[in-house]
Amino acid sequence: MLSISLFILFGILLCIAVADSIEVTDADGNTVIVASSDRIVSLNGSTTEILFALGVGEKVVGCDASSTYPKGVKEKLPSVGYQYGLNAEGILSLNPTLVIGRDDVRPPQVVQQLRMAGVTVLLLTEPRSFDGAKQRLLTIGKAVGREKKSEELIEALDADIEKLETKLASQKEQPKQKALFLYLRGTQTTLVLGTDTAQGAMLDIIGAENAAGSITGNKPMTAEAVIAAQPDVYVLFTSGLESIGGVDGLLKLPGLAHTPAGQNRRIVTLDGQYLSGFGPRCGRAALDLFKGIYETDGYFAATGEKEKP
Numbered sequence: 001m002l003s004i005s006l007f008i009l010f011g012i013l014l015c016i017a018v019a020d021s022i023e024v025t026d027a028d029g030n031t032v033i034v035a036s037s038d039r040i041v042s043l044n045g046s047t048t049e050i051l052f053a054l055g056v057g058e059k060v061v062g063c064d065a066s067s068t069y070p071k072g073v074k075e076k077l078p079s080v081g082y083q084y085g086l087n088a089e090g091i092l093s094l095n096p097t098l099v100i101g102r103d104d105v106r107p108p109q110v111v112q113q114l115r116m117a118g119v120t121v122l123l124l125t126e127p128r129s130f131d132g133a134k135q136r137l138l139t140i141g142k143a144v145g146r147e148k149k150s151e152e153l154i155e156a157l158d159a160d161i162e163k164l165e166t167k168l169a170s171q172k173e174q175p176k177q178k179a180l181f182l183y184l185r186g187t188q189t190t191l192v193l194g195t196d197t198a199q200g201a202m203l204d205i206i207g208a209e210n211a212a213g214s215i216t217g218n219k220p221m222t223a224e225a226v227i228a229a230q231p232d233v234y235v236l237f238t239s240g241l242e243s244i245g246g247v248d249g250l251l252k253l254p255g256l257a258h259t260p261a262g263q264n265r266r267i268v269t270l271d272g273q274y275l276s277g278f279g280p281r282c283g284r285a286a287l288d289l290f291k292g293i294y295e296t297d298g299y300f301a302a303t304g305e306k307e308k309p
Contacts, residue, residue: 024143027103027125034120036097037144043101044083046126046277048073050137051100053153053280054146062094064101068273069304088113100140102126126278128201130161133278153280160283167290168207177293179203179268180211180231180261182250183218184240190221190253198276199235206290223255231261233293237272238301247299267299268292274304 022034041062042048048067051060057070062078064086080091084106091099091110096119103123105111114121122143127133134154141150181199183191193199194215203210211231212219234250244250247267251257261267270292274285281304292300 022143022145024122024139027123032120032122032143034098034122034143036120039095039097040144041080041091041094041096041099042067043080043086043099043105044126045069045273046136046279047100047102047124047140049273049277049279049281050140051144054141054144054149056144056146059144061096062091066273068271069277069279071305086110088117092117092119098122098143100124100143126198128198128278130157130205130282133157133282136278137280157280157283160287164206164283164286164290167287167294171207171294174294176207176209177232178211178230179208179233179235179293180226180229181235182221182240184236184244184250186243187253191218192221192225193218198278202275202286202289203235206286206293208289208293221253223253223258226255227258230259232264233266233268234261235268235270235289235293237275238269238303239272241267241269265298268296269299269301271302271304274302 024032024034026032037056038059039061040051040056040059042051042060043064045066045068048060048063049069051057052070052073060077062080063074064080065074065082067074078094081087083101086105086107088110091114099114099119099121101123103125105123111121111123124136124139127136134157137150137153141147181193181203183189183193192212192215194210194212194217196216197218200210211229213229241250244253247265250267251262256262268289270285270288274281275289285304288302292302
């Protein structure tokens with residue numbers, strides 16, 4: 001009789017657990033069942049930003065090295081390394097119930113090891129459009145039980161998109177500005193970013209012409225190519241400009257002073273996560289990028305922090 005009672009009790013508890021579980025769809029179209037989001041490990045910066053924006057930051061027990069927003073989060077939370085050099089043991093040591101990241105995390109066997117250990121892993125495609133950003137917000141919001149908050153974030157994003165569309169409409173009859181995105185890490189790493197990049201997608205969104213032309217992904221920067229492109233404005237991550245010694249240091253690089261952008265010192269910098277993360281602030285980032293390229297002469301910088309009233 002006791003064994004029957006225990007069996008019934010186990011069945012009831014199992015039903016309760018199943019009822020509390022949440023189903024979401026990952027990047028491959030597979031259904032992922034989230035039984036608990038009490039201990040979350042984030043494997044990339046955009047995911048970390050989204051989780052804190054959703055109000056579940058206290059449940060995040062670890063993050064990767066690209067998690068730079070909210071400010072100071074990387075220093076406060078245990079690090080699991082870089083999203084393209086993960087270690088299963090380090091992640092498992094944090095006892096996560098849910099791991100969320102991009103679908104291109106590496107090495108792929110780490111994901112298999114986590115799942116074999118019983119950890120729920122949700123991998124999502126990094127978006128390069130507003131629609132993709134909204135879908136990711138909804139998916140993560142549902143996974144952590146904050147659907148209503150994700151909808152509120154999308155409403156705020158839609159308001160920014162509406163502002164941008166108004167600006168684009170007023171700019172429609174004007175010539176497109178040619179913008180060249182430069183990825184710099186000192187003088188050792190100097191790349192031009194073209195199409196099929198998050199940065200290229202943002203240039204398209206705000207109605208700028210990508211001066212990289214037919215370049216796909218990233219290519220080493222050459223003086224000849226920069227001069228031939230004749231960009232009106234250079235766009236960089238804030239950290240990239242800092243690594244080269246500011247505007248004066250940038251214009252000392254071969255070829256960069258011999259373009260309209262260099263001659264007019266037209267340089268736009270934005271925080272890297274803010275500009276290319278396609279997170280909750282991506283509408284605001286697009287507005288800032290538009291402002292820097294179309295509404296500003298000379299140097300323009302945006303940190304991604306809201307201005308105080």
